[in-house]
Amino acid sequence: MAELNVVLSNPEQGTTREQELIAQVQRGQTGLFYELVRPYERRVYAAALAILRNEADAEDAAQEAMLKALANIRQFRAEARFSTWLIQITVNEALMRRRRERTRMTEAIDDHRDEEGEYTPRDFADWREIPSEALERKEVRQKLAEALASLDRKYREVFVLRDMEQLNIQETAEALGISVASVKTRLLRARLMLRDLLAGGWEQGWFSRLPFEKGTKPW
Amino acid sequence: MVVNCRQVWKEISNYIEGDVDAGLRVAMDEHFGTCTRCKSLLEGARNVVQLYGDERMIEVPTGFGRRLERRLAQGARVRRSNWSTWSAWLVPVAALALITGGLRWANSLTVPHPLQSEHAQPGRNIPPDMVVVVSAGAKDFHVPGCDVIHNKDKIRTLTAKEAIREGYVPCVRCMRKYLQIASIPPASSDPVAELSVNVEAEDRARTR
Numbered sequence: 001m002a003e004l005n006v007v008l009s010n011p012e013q014g015t016t017r018e019q020e021l022i023a024q025v026q027r028g029q030t031g032l033f034y035e036l037v038r039p040y041e042r043r044v045y046a047a048a049l050a051i052l053r054n055e056a057d058a059e060d061a062a063q064e065a066m067l068k069a070l071a072n073i074r075q076f077r078a079e080a081r082f083s084t085w086l087i088q089i090t091v092n093e094a095l096m097r098r099r100r101e102r103t104r105m106t107e108a109i110d111d112h113r114d115e116e117g118e119y120t121p122r123d124f125a126d127w128r129e130i131p132s133e134a135l136e137r138k139e140v141r142q143k144l145a146e147a148l149a150s151l152d153r154k155y156r157e158v159f160v161l162r163d164m165e166q167l168n169i170q171e172t173a174e175a176l177g178i179s180v181a182s183v184k185t186r187l188l189r190a191r192l193m194l195r196d197l198l199a200g201g202w203e204q205g206w207f208s209r210l211p212f213e214k215g216t217k218p219w
Numbered sequence: 220m221v222v223n224c225r226q227v228w229k230e231i232s233n234y235i236e237g238d239v240d241a242g243l244r245v246a247m248d249e250h251f252g253t254c255t256r257c258k259s260l261l262e263g264a265r266n267v268v269q270l271y272g273d274e275r276m277i278e279v280p281t282g283f284g285r286r287l288e289r290r291l292a293q294g295a296r297v298r299r300s301n302w303s304t305w306s307a308w309l310v311p312v313a314a315l316a317l318i319t320g321g322l323r324w325a326n327s328l329t330v331p332h333p334l335q336s337e338h339a340q341p342g343r344n345i346p347p348d349m350v351v352v353v354s355a356g357a358k359d360f361h362v363p364g365c366d367v368i369h370n371k372d373k374i375r376t377l378t379a380k381e382a383i384r385e386g387y388v389p390c391v392r393c394m395r396k397y398l399q400i401a402s403i404p405p406a407s408s409d410p411v412a413e414l415s416v417n418v419e420a421e422d423r424a425r426t427r
Contacts, residue, residue: 136275
C-alpha cells in the first residue's frame with residue numbers, strides 16, 4: 001500500500017512502475033493485474049455508469065471489461081496510455097451491453113444527431129468562486145451527479161469521457177464512434193447546460209433548479 | 220477582430236480547451252474584459268470542468284474494489300484452470316493415441332489385413348515361406364516371373380505368409396493351383412500356366 005501511495009504521488013515513477021507491472025502481467029503474472037488497474041478502477045466504473053446509468057450494471061460491465069483487458073493484455077502497446085486503453089475497453093463493453101438491452105431502454109439510443117442552432121445560456125448568475133471545497137460535502141456531490149444524470153445521453157457520455165475520464169477530444173470521439181466535431185458540439189452544450197443547472201444554485205443554497213427537465217431548454 | 224456574445228457562447232468550450240486560434244482568443248479575451256455576463260459564463264463553465272474533473276466526483280459503490288479484485292482472481296483462476304483442463308486432458312489423450320497407434324502397429328504384425336480384393340479367394344495350402352512378389356498398387360501376389368505382374372519396376376519380394384497377412388490374394392494365373400478355380404483351362408501357350416504347372420510338378424515331386 002505504501003508503495004502504491006508513492007507511485008501515485010510521483011507520476012514519473014508511477015509510469016515506470018506501471019510499465020513494469022504491465023510487462024510482468026504480460027509475462028503471465030496475472031495476480032498483479034489488480035494492482036495495475038486499481039488506480040483506474042473509479043474511472044472505469046464512472047465510464048460504465050455514464051453509459052449504462054445503473055450502478056449494478058455499471059459494476060458488472062466494469063468487472064467484465066477488466067477481465068477482457070486481462071485476457072488481452074498482450075495486445076496493449078506501450079505507445080498508448082494504459083488508462084485510456086482500459087477506459088476504451090470499458091466503453092466498448094458498456095455500449096455493447098446497452099445495444100443488447102436497447103429494447104428496454106427508454107432513451108432514443110441511436111440518436112447521433114447534434115442539436116442545430118446556437119446555444120443560449122439561460123442563467124448569468126455570477127459564479128466566479130471556485131467551490132472545490134464544496135465537494136467534501138456528500139450532498140453536493142450527489143447534486144452534481146444528479147445534474148449530470150439529467151443530461152441527455154449523448155451529452156452525458158461525451159462530458160464524462162472528456163471532463164471526468166480525461167480522455168482527449170480525439171480519444172473521446174474514437175471511444176464513442178462519433179466525429180471530433182460532434183464531440184466538440186456536445187461538449188459545449190454539456191458544459192453550458194451543467195453550468196446553467198448549477199450556477200444559480202450556488203447563490204441560493206445550490207441546485208434549487210434540479211432536476212433539469214428534458215424538453216424545457218430555453219434555447 | 221471583434222466578437223459578440225453569441226459568437227463567444229459558441230466558442231466558449233473550445234476556448235476552455237485552448238482550441239481557438241490566436242486571433243479569436245485575443246478577441247474573446249477582450250470581450251470577457253467588458254462583458255460581465257460572458258465572463259460569468261466562462262467562469263461557470265470552468266467551474267463545471269473543475270468540479271466534475273475532481274476525483275472525488277467519481278464515487279464507486281462500497282466494496283467495489285474488493286469485488287473487482289475477487290472477480291479478477293476468479294477470472295485468472297478460470298483461465299488457468301481452462302489451461303489445466305486442457306493440459307490435464309492432453310496427457311491422457313496423447314497417451315491414448317500412442318497406445319492405440321502402438322496396438323495398431325503391433326496388430327499389423329500379427330493380425331491379417333482384410334483382403335485387398337473382396338472378390339478374390341484367399342488361396343489354400345500355400346507354403347508359408349514361399350517366395351512371392353507384390354507390386355505397388357496391385358492386389359495379387361505372384362510367383363516371381365509371372366507375366367501378369369503390373370508395375371514390374373515396383374515389385375517387392377516377400378514370403379507368401381507375409382503377403383497373405385498384408386491382404387494380398389493369390390494371382391489367378393500363376394497361383395492357380397492354390398485356388399478353387401482349377402476349371403479355368405490353362406492355355407498351353409500361356410507361360411504363366413506353364414509356370415503354374417511347373418509349380419505343381421515341383422510340389423508333387425516334393426511330396427513324393
